[in-house]
Amino acid sequence: MISSPSPAPTPAHDAPARDVHTVAAALRSPAALRREVVAGLVVALALIPEAISFSIIAGVDPRLGLFASFTMAVSIAFLGGRPAMISAATGAIALVIAPVAREHGVDYLIATVILGGLVQVALALTGVARLMRFVPRSVMLGFVNALAILIFLAQLPYLVDVPVLVYPLVVAGIAILVLLPRLTTVVPAPLVVIVALTALTLAAGWALPDVGDEGALPESLPSLVVPDVPFDLETLRIIAPYALGMAVVGLLESLLTAKLVDDLTDTGSDKTRESWGQGAANVITGFFGGMGGCAMIGQTMINVKASGARTRISTFCAGLFLLVLVVGFGELVATIPMAALVAVMVMVSVGTFDWHSVRPSTLRRMPRSETTVMVVTVVVVVATHNLAIGVVAGVLVATTLFARRVAHLAQVHRTVEVDADGADVARYTVTGELFFASSNDLYSQFDYAGDPDHVVVDLADSHVWDASTVAALDAVTQKYARTGKQVRITGLNAASAAMHERLSGRLGDH
Numbered sequence: 001m002i003s004s005p006s007p008a009p010t011p012a013h014d015a016p017a018r019d020v021h022t023v024a025a026a027l028r029s030p031a032a033l034r035r036e037v038v039a040g041l042v043v044a045l046a047l048i049p050e051a052i053s054f055s056i057i058a059g060v061d062p063r064l065g066l067f068a069s070f071t072m073a074v075s076i077a078f079l080g081g082r083p084a085m086i087s088a089a090t091g092a093i094a095l096v097i098a099p100v101a102r103e104h105g106v107d108y109l110i111a112t113v114i115l116g117g118l119v120q121v122a123l124a125l126t127g128v129a130r131l132m133r134f135v136p137r138s139v140m141l142g143f144v145n146a147l148a149i150l151i152f153l154a155q156l157p158y159l160v161d162v163p164v165l166v167y168p169l170v171v172a173g174i175a176i177l178v179l180l181p182r183l184t185t186v187v188p189a190p191l192v193v194i195v196a197l198t199a200l201t202l203a204a205g206w207a208l209p210d211v212g213d214e215g216a217l218p219e220s221l222p223s224l225v226v227p228d229v230p231f232d233l234e235t236l237r238i239i240a241p242y243a244l245g246m247a248v249v250g251l252l253e254s255l256l257t258a259k260l261v262d263d264l265t266d267t268g269s270d271k272t273r274e275s276w277g278q279g280a281a282n283v284i285t286g287f288f289g290g291m292g293g294c295a296m297i298g299q300t301m302i303n304v305k306a307s308g309a310r311t312r313i314s315t316f317c318a319g320l321f322l323l324v325l326v327v328g329f330g331e332l333v334a335t336i337p338m339a340a341l342v343a344v345m346v347m348v349s350v351g352t353f354d355w356h357s358v359r360p361s362t363l364r365r366m367p368r369s370e371t372t373v374m375v376v377t378v379v380v381v382v383a384t385h386n387l388a389i390g391v392v393a394g395v396l397v398a399t400t401l402f403a404r405r406v407a408h409l410a411q412v413h414r415t416v417e418v419d420a421d422g423a424d425v426a427r428y429t430v431t432g433e434l435f436f437a438s439s440n441d442l443y444s445q446f447d448y449a450g451d452p453d454h455v456v457v458d459l460a461d462s463h464v465w466d467a468s469t470v471a472a473l474d475a476v477t478q479k480y481a482r483t484g485k486q487v488r489i490t491g492l493n494a495a496s497a498a499m500h501e502r503l504s505g506r507l508g509d510h
Contacts, residue, residue, distance in 0.1 A: 021083065021267055026311045035188075039307030040317025042190045043086055043299050047073075047322050048333060049341055050299070051089045052215040058094040058291050059101045060109065062215035065089040066326055067222040068290030073319030075281035077312045081273030082258040084265070084309045086299040086318055087281060091154075092253055092386055093292050096245045104238060111227040112239040114286035116246035120279030123247060129255060129271035138370040139394035141357045142377025143256055146390055148353035149382050151298045155342045155349075158209065165206055166339045169197055173343025188307040190344045197340035211341075212334030217326045222288045247279070249388040250294035254278050256391065257295040261304055297387075301348050369401040403437040410438035410462065412445040416452070424452035431461040436468035443475050453485050460491030470503040 020032040027033060047069050055065030069088035076087040097116075101109040159166065173193040180189040201208055229235050258269050282292050303309045303318070325333045356362055363371060376397045381390030410432030417425045428446060432438060446455075457476070464470065477487045492500060 021265075021310050023311050023313055026313055032310075033313070035307065036309050036311055036313035037317050038188055038191060039303050039309035039314040041321050042188050042194070042307055043303050043314070043318040044321035044325055045194050045333070045336065046190070046299060046302055046341055046344060047086075047088055047296075047318065048217075048326060048336075049211050049214045049338065050091075050296075051322075052211075054089045054091050054094040055291065056215065057091060058098045058109070060106055060291055063218040063222075064106070064109075064289060064291040065094075066218055066322070067288055068285050068293050070319045070323045071222065071285040071288050071290050072281050072293045073315055073322065075284045076277055077316035077319065079273075079277035079280050080312075080315075081270030081275075081277060082261055082295075083269070083312045084300075084304050084314055085254075085258060085261055085274075085295055086303050086315055087254065087278065087293055087295050088299065088319075089291055089293040090250075090253070090296055092249050092388060093246055093294055095386065096249055097242055097292065100239060100242050107227040107229050108235070108239060109291065110225065110286050110289060111229050111235065112242045112246065113290065113292035114227070114283050115236075115239055115243035116250070116292060117279045117282030117284075117286060119243055119247035120251055120282060121276045122279075123251060124272055124275030124279060127272070128251060129275045135256070135259075135391065135395060136370075136373065136398045138373040139377050139391055139398060140256070140259065141354055142374040142394050143381070143387060143391055144260065144352060144354050145357065145374070146378040146381035147297050147387065148349045149378065150385065150387075151345055151352065152349040153382075155345050158338045158342045163206075163208055166208060166337075169201070169208070169337060169339035170343045170346070173197055173340055174347060177343060177347045190302060190306055193343055194336060194340045197343075198336050201337045202335060209338045210334060211336045211338065213338070217330040217334060219327065219330065221323070221327060222290070224287055225289045226287070246282075246292060249386070250278055250282070250292075251275055252388045252391060253297070254295035256387070257297045257300055260297070261300060264304055265310060267310075298345065298348055298352075301352050302344065305351055306344075306348065369398075369405070373398045373401065410434055410442070412442070414447065419454065423454060425454045425456055426451040427456045427458060429458045429461065433465060434459075434462050434469040434472075435465040439466075439469035439472040442469070442472040443479070446476055446479075448479050448483055448485075451480075451485060455480055455485060455487045457487060457489045458491045459489060459496065460493075462496075463493065464496035464499050467499075467503055470500055473500065474504055 020026050020029055025032065026036050048066070051065035051069040052062040053065075055062040058065070066089075072087045072089065076085070080087065097109055097112055100112050159170070176193050176196065177189045180192055201210075254274060255271055258271060258274050262269055278294060285292055299318075303314050307314070357374065373394050377390050377394030379390075380393040381387055384390065410430065413429045413431070415427050415429070417427055419425050426447070430442075434442070457473070464473075473489060477489075480487045489500070
């Protein structure tokens with residue numbers, strides 16, 4: 001489990017939340033219910049500027065990002081497999097689908113979102129969630145640390161070329177976030193920061209960058225729409241590549257976030273349900289004119305880690321409050337200073353980063369290959385601003401290093417014995433797992449010219465995993481046959497024997 005870099009919460013904060021993991025239990029506990037509702041409100045306030053920013057990245061009206069955040073959060077609250085996880089419009093999805101909006105228009109973007117959701121449902125039904133077991137811990141560490149860096153970097157534009165008053169407000173917000181939990185946890189510190197700094201800014205009459213500067217807020221509810229595109233193969237040719245990219249990126253981010261929340265809360269979740277739930281939520285979002293989305297790691301950390309939420313109530317409330325705030329209280333929400341949200345996100349970044357993973361003592365003990373995988377993941381994610389690309393790069397590096405390491409584990413030991421007839425027999429004892437990486441060198445481990453006429457290859461201490469190994473054994477047998485010598489393969493376990501019998505002599509020339 002990935003260790004939490006932040007100090008352990010106080011018992012007053014953590015005990016009720018840890019005991020309440022279901023909606024029914026939260027509804028029976030006023031304290032837990034209040035925590036879920038307030039957490040949803042905090043997340044909704046933090047979602048607004050990000051949804052607007054992601055809309056700008058995608059090149060669409062801010063309403064598409066805000067409506068997507070509403071429909072994604074509300075839908076996934078019922079459909080998802082990971083309680084308390086927040087799904088909404090995200091930067092990764094915005095980057096993937098931006099070319100569609102730019103080159104073909106909003107209707108094609110909406111069609112892409114709907115098709116991407118259907119692809120996610122299809123991938124879920126084929127068991128794609130099970131692939132998460134192949135993501136190493138070092139990649140997860142890199143994913144978490146890169147996420148923290150990206151969250152921090154995303155705040156820098158709000159700290160450049162701004163009035164001087166922004167800086168003390170951010171410092172004051174961070175101070176509240178650090179000190180308030182030591183005094184009381186009745187109200188989440190992020191909510192106090194947002195309310196206090198907004199009130200201070202309005203009372204003082206300071207003209208500072210605020211949420212309203214990020215884009216216009218909608219004045220009406222989202223409505224059902226059908227994309228105005230031709231339903232033909234040409235449309236499919238245009239949107240299919242982007243829909244596939246959106247589906248893969250969205251699922252990868254969502255499943256990694258779900259695993260992270262599992263670790264933070266010491267609870268499990270249904271990854272298959274989360275996969276098709278994300279797809280269904282994107283289909284719903286598309287038909288309501290949203291730009292699509294997936295799990296939001298930063299907002300999820302606010303919900304789960306900073307606010308202590310544990311159930312679907314917080315996710316539902318986040319979506320509901322978002323809609324109420326932007327439609328019913330848009331003018332008030334627009335006055336929230338960006339400094340307050342920057343302070344919250346900076347502390348989320350600090351709390352998300354796994355500081356233990358970069359301590360000198362940890363790095364000295366950790367195998368270099370593990371550290372390399374983590375660093376590659378972080379560097380690629382930060383360079384591309386795409387978590388999915390970084391994770392794939394990390395998994396590929398981890399796989400390559402693992403294959404190199406395992407390739408040297410197979411060993412061949414040669415002895416010469418005398419059989420019952422007095423003839424010499426060369427016995428080769430093979431130890432270790434045999435697959436494409438380790439068996440490719442097997443061919444060169446035998447003394448073809450110097451061995452006697454009878455050779456035994458003993459595989460009792462090894463296992464045949466793939467066709468490459470069978471081909472290597474066939475090559476050894478054929479090389480001895482060309483010198484007039486006989487080879488007998490012994491010690492195969494049941495699975496290895498079945499594979500060898502099925503494939504030997506049927507793999508072509510060697």
